């Protein structure tokens with residue numbers, strides 16, 4: 001079940017390892033697992049890193065009261081504030097069309113030193129995470145799976161109220177390339193209507209479980225029939241303490257990072273907020289800020 005033991009590594013190799021890293025991402029929740037890869041990375045001893053600790057050297061500007069309040073909010077979570085993201089571009093790097101094939105992307109073309117955090121599935125519903133995001137106001141995008149969240153749609157509403165968008169991640173997390181077109185359509189369309197009804201706005205983006213089938217014409221057609229106007233993949237996936245990189249070993253401007261709503265059972269005892277704190281520290285130590293993915297995307301003209 002858990003693959004995180006070997007995931008606490010850095011994947012330095014490109015090529016095959018990157019493909020395996022891609023295949024394992026997003027694979028722990030909701031079954032399927034048809035694309036689960038065998039252990040591929042060699043564990044390396046990571047530098048000791050206290051849980052949730054942030055690197056030094058990125059302290060908030062002292063003096064101003066808002067900065068001090070902000071620093072206090074971050075300190076509550078044993079973090080130092082991330083540099084604020086630049087203002088979103090007026091001319092969006094990604095422009096979506098109202099009809100026709102949907103684009104597939106795993107990063108956004110930008111020179112801004114920002115990455116985008118996406119959080120998937122929705123299994124763990126930790127109230128502390130809502131508190132954390134309320135304090136830190138780090139933007140996320142939520143790709144939610146209907147049957148994983150339907151017992152508690154309300155959990156995600158305060159996260160949405162912070163400005164975070166809800167996006168489509170199917171009804172029950174199947175391997176899309178293994179199901180026929182009609183089933184693909186119901187997986188996407190039924191999730192689309194449930195999420196629209198619950199959250200009051202129609203998801204603009206779709207992510208297939210495991211990233212599977214993203215580039216197939218069949219899945220593209222199924223997405224087109226249900227409303228989302230883009231298929232969104234990722235460049236890095238957060239595990240417990242570190243990220244797995246699809247290629248290389250560092251973040252690049254505009255990368256989309258995958259994480260999951262997971263709790264101690266999936267995280268070897270770590271909590272959702274500990275995992276998220278470590279994710280922010282990994283982003284910070286590479287000199288990046290976190291921006292909102294939807295601020296870099298132009299929705300179709302209606």
Ligand SMILES: [Zn+2]
Pocket residue numbers: 026027029030120121169173209210
């Ligand atoms: Zn997923």
